[in-house]
Structures are given as C-alpha cells and as structure tokens.
Amino acid sequence: MEHVPVVIVGAGPTGLTAALMLAERGVACLLLDRFPEPYPLPRAVHLDDEVFRILAGLGLAGDLRRISRPAPGMRLVDRRLRVLAEFTRDPVGPHGFPQANMFDQPDLERLLRARLRSLPRVTIRGGSLVYGVEQPPSGPVRVRYRSVEDGTEHTVSADAVLGCDGANSVVRDALGAGWEDLGFEQTWLVVDAVSAEPLDTYDGVQQVCDPVRAATFMMVTPGRYRWEFLAREPIDVPERIRPWLGAVDPASLTMLRQAEYTFRGAVADRWQDRRVFLLGDAAHLTPPFIGQGMCAGIRDAANLSWKLAMVLAGSADDRLLATYERERRPYAKTMIRMAILIGRVMTGGALPRLLVRAAARLPGVERRATTIVWPAFGRGPLVGRGGGRLCPATLDPRLGDGFALVASGTPDALLVRPDRIVAAAGRGVDPRMLAAAGVFVRPLRYN
Numbered sequence: 001m002e003h004v005p006v007v008i009v010g011a012g013p014t015g016l017t018a019a020l021m022l023a024e025r026g027v028a029c030l031l032l033d034r035f036p037e038p039y040p041l042p043r044a045v046h047l048d049d050e051v052f053r054i055l056a057g058l059g060l061a062g063d064l065r066r067i068s069r070p071a072p073g074m075r076l077v078d079r080r081l082r083v084l085a086e087f088t089r090d091p092v093g094p095h096g097f098p099q100a101n102m103f104d105q106p107d108l109e110r111l112l113r114a115r116l117r118s119l120p121r122v123t124i125r126g127g128s129l130v131y132g133v134e135q136p137p138s139g140p141v142r143v144r145y146r147s148v149e150d151g152t153e154h155t156v157s158a159d160a161v162l163g164c165d166g167a168n169s170v171v172r173d174a175l176g177a178g179w180e181d182l183g184f185e186q187t188w189l190v191v192d193a194v195s196a197e198p199l200d201t202y203d204g205v206q207q208v209c210d211p212v213r214a215a216t217f218m219m220v221t222p223g224r225y226r227w228e229f230l231a232r233e234p235i236d237v238p239e240r241i242r243p244w245l246g247a248v249d250p251a252s253l254t255m256l257r258q259a260e261y262t263f264r265g266a267v268a269d270r271w272q273d274r275r276v277f278l279l280g281d282a283a284h285l286t287p288p289f290i291g292q293g294m295c296a297g298i299r300d301a302a303n304l305s306w307k308l309a310m311v312l313a314g315s316a317d318d319r320l321l322a323t324y325e326r327e328r329r330p331y332a333k334t335m336i337r338m339a340i341l342i343g344r345v346m347t348g349g350a351l352p353r354l355l356v357r358a359a360a361r362l363p364g365v366e367r368r369a370t371t372i373v374w375p376a377f378g379r380g381p382l383v384g385r386g387g388g389r390l391c392p393a394t395l396d397p398r399l400g401d402g403f404a405l406v407a408s409g410t411p412d413a414l415l416v417r418p419d420r421i422v423a424a425a426g427r428g429v430d431p432r433m434l435a436a437a438g439v440f441v442r443p444l445r446y447n
C-alpha cells in the first residue's frame with residue numbers, strides 16, 4: 001500500500017497552503033481533490049494583512065501584490081447608500097501588508113499551485129473522490145478514494161490526515177464530528193460580473209443595512225464586481241444593481257456567475273481525532289460579511305502545519321497537536337460571531353442600525369471593533385510550552401521584509417528567524433517552536 005507522511009483532502013486555498021507549509025519543512029504530502037482541474041469560478045475575494053504575511057512567508061508576496069489590490073475598508077450604509085459607519089483599513093497594517101486586499105480565488109489558487117509545482121515533496125491527485133478515512137488503534141491512518149475518471153479504488157496510508165474538504169467534509173463525517181450551530185442561517189444570491197466601464201463608487205466593501213433589501217457590493221479587482229443580495233424573495237438583478245451603475249447600462253455587464261448560497265455560522269464540535277484534523281470550512285462556517293472565511297482556513301493551516309512537521313520529525317510529541325483546536329476554535333467562534341453581528345445589523349430591524357450610527361460617532365470605537373472583529377491582531381500562530389506564554393505578537397515593519405514579529409513586554413520575548421535564533425531573552429518559550437513556526441520575534445514595546 002502506498003504510504004505518505006501526510007494526506008490532505010481538498011486542494012482549495014487551505015489545503016494548498018498546508019501542503020506548501022509542510023513541504024517547506026520537509027514533509028511530503030499527497031493532496032487528493034475530487035475535481036480533476038482547479039475550480040475556475042469566483043469565490044473568496046478578501047484576505048487581510050496577517051494572511052498576506054502568512055502567504056508572503058511562502059515567498060508569494062510579489063505575486064500576491066500582482067493579483068490583488070488593497071482596499072480602503074468597509075462601510076455600513078443605508079438603503080440610499082448613505083454611510084452609517086466606516087471601518088478604514090491601512091495600506092500598511094501591523095503585519096506589514098495592506099489590511100484589506102481584494103483578489104479572485106482562482107488567481108490565488110493558480111499561484112499556490114505554481115509554487116507547489118516547484119517543490120518536489122508534494123503530489124496533487126485531482127479527480128480523486130475520498131470516501132473513507134479509518135484510524136485503527138495503532139498504526140497509520142488509511143484513506144480510501146475512487147478515481148473519478150475510471151472508477152478504480154485506492155487506499156493510501158498516512159501518518160496524519162488533514163480534512164480541508166469544505167463544508168460537506170467527508171473527513172468530518174469520518175471523525176464523527178457534528179456542528180455547533182452559532183445561530184445564523186440566511187439565503188443570499190451572489191452575483192459576479194465584469195464591466196468594461198469602471199463603476200464610479202467607493203473602492204471598499206459596502207454593506208447595505210436594510211431588513212428587506214440587505215446587500216453587499218464591492219469591486220473585487222479592476223473591472224470585476226460582486227453583489228450579494230438577501231434573497232427572501234426572487235431577485236430582479238438588473239433592478240437591484242442599478243444604484244451602483246451610474247450611467248453604465250446593466251445589459252453591458254458580462255455576468256460570470258449567479259448562485260444562491262445559504263450563509264451559516266457554525267463550528268465543528270471537534271477538530272481532531274488523534275492524527276486526523278479538520279481545517280477551513282470543514283471546521284467552521286461563517287457568513288461572509290467581514291470577508292474572513294478563507295482567511296480563517298489559511299490561519300488554520302499556518303497554526304497546524306509547523307506543529308505537525310515538528311511532531312513528525314520527532315522534535316515534539318503529540319501533545320503539541322492538541323494546541324491546534326485549543327487555539328483555533330475559540331478564535332473561529334469569535335470571528336463568526338462578529339460576522340453574524342454585522343449580518344444582524346444588515347438584516348435586522350431599525351434598532352441595530354440606530355445603535356451602529358450612534359456608536360460610530362464615539363471616539364475609539366472603530367479601532368476597538370477592528371481588534372475584536374479581526375482578533376488575529378491579538379493572537380498570532382504562537383504557542384508556549386511548559387507554562388511559557390507568548391503575549392500578543394505583531395509585526396514590526398521596521399525590521400524589513402514584513403516578517404518580523406514583535407512580542408510585547410514579555411519575559412518570553414525572543415528574536416528568531418525561521419531557521420536560526422538571532423537573539424533570545426527571557427524564559428518559558430521553546431525557541432525551536434518559534435523557529436519552526438517561521439516567526440521572527442524580538443523584544444520590543446507593543447504600541
């Protein structure tokens with residue numbers, strides 16, 4: 001039977017990022033994806049500065065800048081597009097990259113796949129439908145899959161399996177995990193289109209707060225636009241997009257896709273069973289109102305991959321792997337709850353809108369909301385061992401390259417580079433962990 005150290009089920013951004021991170025640490029991976037070719041249609045459109053930093057750490061900063069554009073932020077607006085509240089995003093955030101970036105998911109997947117092709121340790125086997133994951137009391141995990149092309153059945157064994165196979169995850173079913181429902185379910189129509197003429201509107205994301213005609217509008221990349229409409233009833237698309245078109249004729253747009261989605265908030269009730277893990281949409285579902293769905297999956301990959309690489313190399317034991325769910329699950333819940341809150345402001349009655357309008361005028365509220373909504377600012381993919389704790393870490397752009405992390409006023413502060421320790425001060429953190437995490441930390445004040 002074929003054996004590989006890690007089988008990754010699902011070759012979307014989460015699975016591809018996990019494969020890249022493992023391969024860069026010397027761990028061979030097999031990616032199994034049900035689709036023979038990369039999925040060509042638009043889906044995720046936003047990544048934040050921490051996710052930019054994670055991908056930049058894989059050598060993709062230049063390519064990412066080429067396929068994305070920085071966005072100025074997000075506005076909550078009323079039905080006449082008058083601003084109720086605004087969240088502005090910096091062109092260089094605490095992680096050293098633009099805080100909001102718009103892109104097209106197929107472009108990102110192409111980048112990740114091209115990078116993977118340059119690494120010898122990764123195989124992508126498209127058209128492979130996984131139907132079974134078994135973990136005997138001892139020995140490796142077994143993954144069973146069927147070739148979509150010729151129906152042949154195969155079994156591969158692995159030291160670990162990552163379920164990055166989305167909302168309908170087969171790996172989650174095999175784990176026996178259910179959903180913890182966070183109390184949000186709505187049907188929305190998502191419309192992607194190209195306009196030859198630029199639409200003359202705000203460059204960021206607009207969220208229309210109106211219980212009947214709630215909507216989202218954004219320019220994705222130049223000429224590429226997305227609308228999302230709460231679909232309590234059939235939607236007349238040309239009529240609904242007109243407020244953003246100015247003089248542009250709706251008939252002149254090229255429609256790329258119209259699809260109904262159920263937006264849900266939920267987290268899997270367990271993310272790990274021994275050496276089988278859930279990541280991305282297999283582990284959490286969020287409504288898209290703060291653009292964090294894909295970001296959360298990439299953070300999962302960044303959190304787990306260096307730990308798994310260490311454990312497989314024998315430099316840490318399996319207890320380290322248990323920190324993955326412990327760290328990521330509460331984060332995912334906070335993020336989803338915030339997305340749901342924005343969804344409630346958009347689709348609820350008058351009171352939430354009035355409160356938002358009033359709160360937006362208070363000093364410091366925007367900053368506070370951002371730190372709650374994007375909790376990654378407060379928690380990096382770091383973990384201490386033996387009681388050691390690393391306090392909120394963030395990037396110090398002054399150290400160049402956008403890869404330095406600053407640990408604040410902590411006895412555990414360290415300066416490390418991915419492969420070697422540059423300077424260490426304090427106690428309680430195993431420097432090998434930070435090095436394996438690919439972080440640069442140096443003792444500095446946190447501002």
Ligand SMILES: O=C(O)CCc1cccc(O)c1
Binds near residue numbers: 073087100
């Ligand atoms: O962080 C931001 O400013 C953008 C939030 C966003 C991105 C994409 C879709 C969406 O509904 C919100």
